[in-house]
Amino acid sequence: MLxxxxxxxxxxxxxxxxxxxxxxxxxxxxxxxxxxxIFAPENDSPAFQVATQRTVASYTDYDALRGFAGKVxxxxxxxxxxxxxxxxxxxxxxxxxxxxxxxxTAQDRVAEKxxxxxxxxPVAPFAPVSDERELEDAIGRIGRPSILKxxxxxxxxxxxxxxxxxxNAATAWAEIGRAPAVLEGFVTFxxxxxxxxARGWDGEIAIYDVPENxxxxxxxxxxxxxxxxxxxxxxxxxxxxxxxIAALDYVGVIxxxxxxxxxxxxxxxxxxxxxxxxxxxxxxxxxSQFEQHIRAICGWPLGSPERHSDVVMTNLLGDEVNAWRKxxxxxxTALHLYGxxxxxxxxxxxxxNRVTPRQA
Amino acid sequence: MLxxxxxxxxxxxxxxxxxxxxxxxxxxxxxxxxxxxIFAPENDSPAFQVATQRTVASYTDYDALRGFAGKVxxxxxxxxxxxxxxxxxxxxxxxxxxxxxxxxTAQDRVAEKxxxxxxxxPVAPFAPVSDERELEDAIGRIGRPSILKxxxxxxxxxxxxxxxxxxNAATAWAEIGRAPAVLEGFVTFxxxxxxxxARGWDGEIAIYDVPENxxxxxxxxxxxxxxxxxxxxxxxxxxxxxxxIAALDYVGVIxxxxxxxxxxxxxxxxxxxxxxxxxxxxxxxxxSQFEQHIRAICGWPLGSPERHSDVVMTNLLGDEVNAWRKxxxxxxTALHLYGxxxxxxxxxxxxxNRVTPRQA
Numbered sequence: 001m002l003x004x005x006x007x008x009x010x011x012x013x014x015x016x017x018x019x020x021x022x023x024x025x026x027x028x029x030x031x032x033x034x035x036x037x038i039f040a041p042e043n044d045s046p047a048f049q050v051a052t053q054r055t056v057a058s059y060t061d062y063d064a065l066r067g068f069a070g071k072v073x074x075x076x077x078x079x080x081x082x083x084x085x086x087x088x089x090x091x092x093x094x095x096x097x098x099x100x101x102x103x104x105t106a107q108d109r110v111a112e113k114x115x116x117x118x119x120x121x122p123v124a125p126f127a128p129v130s131d132e133r134e135l136e137d138a139i140g141r142i143g144r145p146s147i148l149k150x151x152x153x154x155x156x157x158x159x160x161x162x163x164x165x166x167x168n169a170a171t172a173w174a175e176i177g178r179a180p181a182v183l184e185g186f187v188t189f190x191x192x193x194x195x196x197x198a199r200g201w202d203g204e205i206a207i208y209d210v211p212e213n214x215x216x217x218x219x220x221x222x223x224x225x226x227x228x229x230x231x232x233x234x235x236x237x238x239x240x241x242x243x244x245i246a247a248l249d250y251v252g253v254i255x256x257x258x259x260x261x262x263x264x265x266x267x268x269x270x271x272x273x274x275x276x277x278x279x280x281x282x283x284x285x286x287x288s289q290f291e292q293h294i295r296a297i298c299g300w301p302l303g304s305p306e307r308h309s310d311v312v313m314t315n316l317l318g319d320e321v322n323a324w325r326k327x328x329x330x331x332x333t334a335l336h337l338y339g340x341x342x343x344x345x346x347x348x349x350x351x352x353n354r355v356t357p358r359q360a
Numbered sequence: 361m362l363x364x365x366x367x368x369x370x371x372x373x374x375x376x377x378x379x380x381x382x383x384x385x386x387x388x389x390x391x392x393x394x395x396x397x398i399f400a401p402e403n404d405s406p407a408f409q410v411a412t413q414r415t416v417a418s419y420t421d422y423d424a425l426r427g428f429a430g431k432v433x434x435x436x437x438x439x440x441x442x443x444x445x446x447x448x449x450x451x452x453x454x455x456x457x458x459x460x461x462x463x464x465t466a467q468d469r470v471a472e473k474x475x476x477x478x479x480x481x482p483v484a485p486f487a488p489v490s491d492e493r494e495l496e497d498a499i500g501r502i503g504r505p506s507i508l509k510x511x512x513x514x515x516x517x518x519x520x521x522x523x524x525x526x527x528n529a530a531t532a533w534a535e536i537g538r539a540p541a542v543l544e545g546f547v548t549f550x551x552x553x554x555x556x557x558a559r560g561w562d563g564e565i566a567i568y569d570v571p572e573n574x575x576x577x578x579x580x581x582x583x584x585x586x587x588x589x590x591x592x593x594x595x596x597x598x599x600x601x602x603x604x605i606a607a608l609d610y611v612g613v614i615x616x617x618x619x620x621x622x623x624x625x626x627x628x629x630x631x632x633x634x635x636x637x638x639x640x641x642x643x644x645x646x647x648s649q650f651e652q653h654i655r656a657i658c659g660w661p662l663g664s665p666e667r668h669s670d671v672v673m674t675n676l677l678g679d680e681v682n683a684w685r686k687x688x689x690x691x692x693t694a695l696h697l698y699g700x701x702x703x704x705x706x707x708x709x710x711x712x713n714r715v716t717p718r719q720a
Binding site: 006008009010023026027030031032033034035048049050051052283286287295300301303304306308309321324325328329331332334335336337338339341350355357 | 366697
C-alpha cells in the first residue's frame with residue numbers, strides 16, 4: 001500500500017509498542033513535525049511520556065485497534081512480537097510499515113531461515129522441531145553443540161538452550177517449554193556484526209556502516225563503529241542486508257544480525273524494526289536510524305546514512321543507569337535515558353555513545 | 361535556591377510557555393530521561409505534543425500555577441514575557457531557573473541597559489521616555505536617527521519605530537502606543553552576532569562559538585558559524601557574555617545579541633532563555649543549547665559547547681515551511697519542524713541546519 005505522496009508534517013504516526021524504541025521513534029518524528037499516537041498495554045510505557053496521544057489497551061483489543069487505526073495516518077511497530085493478526089487487522093484499515101509479510105517472516109525462526117537460505121545466503125544449519133522425537137533426529141543430523149530455540153517470541157537469549165555433549169533431547173525439550181522450535185547448528189564465529197538498513201516505498205535503500213557488537217548473557221553490551229573487520233567483509237554484510245531488505249519488499253529500518261567466521265558472513269537473525277545495534281547512529285550520523293525509519297514509512301526521501309564520527313555505544317542495564325552522573329560529566333559522551341521508573345536487573349534503562357573524530 | 365544535588369532522571373521539569381522553544385526543551389529533556397510538564401494558555405501549543413503533562417491556563421491563574429508548582433521539581437520558561445509576578449509566585453514554591461531578578465532585568469529595556477552599562481560594557485546611548493516631552497528632550501540629546509522602543513514586551517521588531525530626520529516626537533510616540541519606552545541611539549554596525557552561554561548553579565560557565573546573524577524585517581533569517589569576524593572580536597563577545605551571565609547570577613542558557621562596529625562590540629539585548637540564534641547547536645555540537653539548558657537548571661554538569669561542524673541555520677517563516685520536501689532530500693541538511701498547524705505570515709514554523717565539515 002504505497003502512499004501516493006509523502007505524509008506532510010502534522011500527520012499522525014501510530015506506533016505499536018511503548019518501550020524505548022517507540023520513545024526514540026516518537027522523538028525523531030517530533031523533530032520532523034509529526035504527531036505520534038502510541039498504542040501499548042502498559043500504563044507507564046516510556047513512549048507515552050513524549051507522545052501526543054496514547055491508547056492503553058491489549059494488542060488483541062480489536063475495538064481499541066479499530067479506534068486507533070481511525071486516528072492515525074500510518075502505523076509502525078517497535079517490536080517484532082506484535083501478533084500477526086493484529087498487524088493484518090491494522091493493515092486492512094491504514095498504511096502499515098513494515099508490512100505483515102515481513103513481520104511474519106521475522107516472527108518465526110523457521111520461516112526466517114528458510115527465507116534467507118532461499119535467497120542463497122548463508123545461515124547456520126537448521127531443522128524445525130515439533131516434538132522430542134524430531135529433536136533427537138535433528139540432533140543426529142546437525143550434531144553437537146547446537147542451540148534449540150523456540151520458533152517464536154525469543155529475544156535477548158530467552159527461549160533458547162544450548163545442547164552440548166551431555167544434554168539429552170528430553171531435557172532440552174523441557175527447558176524451552178516444549179514449544180515449536182528450531183535446532184540450529186552452533187557457529188564458531190570470531191565477531192558479531194549487524195546491518196542497519198532502510199528502504200522506502202519507492203525501493204530506495206540506505207545502509208549504515210556496519211557495527212561490531214558484543215553481547216553479555218545474550219544481551220547487547222556494546223556496538224562499535226567502525227567494526228574491526230576487513231573492508232570485503234563489511235561489503236559482503238552490506239550486500240546481504242541489501243538483498244534481504246529488497247527481497248522482503250520491506251519499508252522502514254531493519255536490523256540484521258550476522259556472524260563473521262573466517263571469510264564467511266552468516267545471517268543469524270532479522271529484527272523488523274529499529275535495532276539496539278543502531279543506537280550509535282543518534283550521535284555519529286546526521287540522520288539517526290529513528291529519523292530514517294520515520295522518513296521511510298512516511299514516504300519521505302531517505303536521509304544520508306553517512307557517519308561523521310567514530311563511536312562506541314554502550315547499553316545501561318539495570319542499576320548501571322545510576323552512573324548517569326559520571327557519564328553526564330564526560331565530554332564527547334552523549335547520554336540517552338529511557339524514562340523507565342524501575343531499574344530491574346538486566347532491563348535496558350538507557351545507553352550512551354562515546355563519540356570521537358572519524359579516523360577511517 | 362541551589363539544589364543540593366542534581367535532579368535525577370525521572371524528575372519532572374515544568375516549562376512555562378508552549379511554543380517551539382518549549383517543545384525543543386522538552387525533546388532534549390526526554391533524551392536525559394526527564395518528564396516535562398508544560399504550562400501554556402493555548403490549547404494547541406506545539407510543546408504539548410511531546411510533553412508528559414500539560415496545564416492549559418492563563419499565566420495569571422494562580423490556582424493553576426499553584427497546582428503546577430506542586431507537580432514539578434524545577435520550573436523554567438521559554439520566553440521572557442512571563443509576568444514577573446508569575447515567576448515570583450512560582451519561585452516561592454519550587455526551584456525556578458533562570459531566577460526572577462534576571463527575568464526582570466531582561467524584561468525592561470531600561471533596566472537591562474542600565475545593568476549592562478553598569479558593568480562597564482558598551483551599549484548604544486539610551487534614555488528612558490515616559491511621555492512626549494521626555495521623548496523630545498531625548499531626541500535632542502541622542503539625535504537622529506534613533507530608535508524608540510517600548511520598555512516591555514517587544515520582540516521580532518514589534519513595539520519599535522525608527523526616528524529619522526523627518527519623524528516628529530508626537531508621531532513616534534503614537535506609533536508605539538504611548539507606552540513607557542526607551543530611546544536608543546542608532547548604531548551603525550557591520551555585523552550582528554550573538555553569544556549563547558550557559559551557567560550552572562555552581563557558577564560553571566560554558567559558551568558556544570559566536571554565530572553571525574542576519575535579520576529580515578527584524579526577524580532572524582540565518583545564523584552562520586563560524587562568524588566572519590576577527591578572533592579578537594569573537595573573544596571580546598565571549599568575554600562580554602561571560603561577564604553578563606555571571607553578574608546576573610544566572611542559571612540556564614542565555615542569548616545575548618551584539619553589534620560589531622569596527623573594533624567595538626556593543627550589547628543590543630538579552631534574552632533570558634534559549635535563543636533562536638543557538639538553534640545551529642542542535643546539529644553542529646554534541647550538546648545542543650536545549651540539552652545544555654536542561655543540564656544547567658537540573659544541576660547537572662554542563663556539556664562541552666565544542667562545535668564539530670560548520671553550520672548555517674535558516675528559519676522557515678510562514679509558508680516557507682512548504683519547502684520541507686525539498687529540504688528533506690538535501691544531504692547534510694537537518695530539518696526541524698515545530699508542529700504548528702497554521703503557517704501564518706512571518707510565523708516561525710521550523711528551521712534547518714546545513715552542516716559541513718569544520719574548516720576552522
